[in-house]
Amino acid sequence: MNPWSLVPYADYERHMSHESVGQLASLSEITKEKVEQRYPQTVAVYGACTGNGFAHFVEARTVYAVDLNPTYLAVLYERYEPILNELILLQADVTTDAVAIPPDSVDLVICHLFLEYVDLERTFASIRQTLRPGGLLNIVLQRSNDTGWVSNTGVTTLQPVAAIANEVSEETLLRHAAPDLRFEGRQTYRMPNGKSLISYDFVKMGINQPDEESLDFEWPEW
Template identity: 30%
Template sequence: MDNPWEKIDLNIYETHMASNNVFQLQTLNSITKGQINDYIHTRVLILGIAGGNGLEHIDLSNTEKIIGIDINSHYLNICKKRYPQLSNILELACCDLNNSDIVLPYSDIMICNLIIEYIGMNKFIDLVRNNQENVNIITIVIQKNNSNDFVSNSKFTSSLGLLGTIHHDIDEEILLIQFIKIGFKCINKTSYPLPNGKEFIRMDFNKKQNAV
């Protein structure tokens, strides 16, 4: 079965996300800057990298490798063309993260923004559990709808309707509990209000000492 993300045009998606009443592309860019700068790192892994929003904040003086994973190969091609300055350190892979048996490469920071909603909490936690030896800091963003529709209103909303077929509502408190169960602790939680009444919730986790 095809994944809807393989059929969504990146320009339509990003234009929708950047609409004044949605303002998610800009907010995610700012959040990604913080996710990259808040922790010492040499290797960064980004799940659901799409067109690479936020990669301009990468500091070449302290980053040796950026690995980006996405299910849409066209997105990856666009990402590569957008950031030629990263060509020596940017490694992109087309991969379906619904497969929790995937072996993820080691990273100091694993960034997972608006990806859990599309693979589901259980699959995501299984993916982390199966790869916990290869990750240090996990920083995520989930969308809190606050009784609004999952896909925000813009002139492109109808073009994104297929995404509703794979959407999962994510409760941050339940997600926190699931992370604790697999040996992680929350070291940051921040809310970012959006103009249409929604919120982005950023949560950062690292492994507890002596976790099994």
């Protein structure tokens, strides 16, 4: 059984919002920035947990929440269904299950502190299928900076999660994104506990999103 299915939602939130961690607030702010960049009509959040940042999706037409923990999704629905236009819950383990989102339909995919716990090949395949050409993928990865993967906040139920975590290097990330997810940039956020969050932006290439090199082509003179 995946350890994430056993972590009580209150423990998760208490740990992530602890003053020495501060990740919930930072991740919500990153989500807000991406919404303000794109004003998406359709959003998909991989690893939605209890819905941190979902308050920023009030202008979106459809929001997909993907998570393997049904309790997390139930809490998310209770909190945010009243303020969102259409909230669709998808209980799935991306490593083993298909994610039922229509192909090429999503304007913005949010993937925060998620890749460290899943099969990268399967996850990127799912994201590629759902993200439309020209759509934005925002990935946030944690860098522990030799401080340990899970900070000591007194929440012990998260310890089994550390056993399955794999810190994803930038080289690995870019390799899995290539060639059709174009890297747009990164931003680093320093956390109180010495860790860092790195936010990466990618845009899905397609017929409506030409590669930059093609824009430099000069027609010959006849």
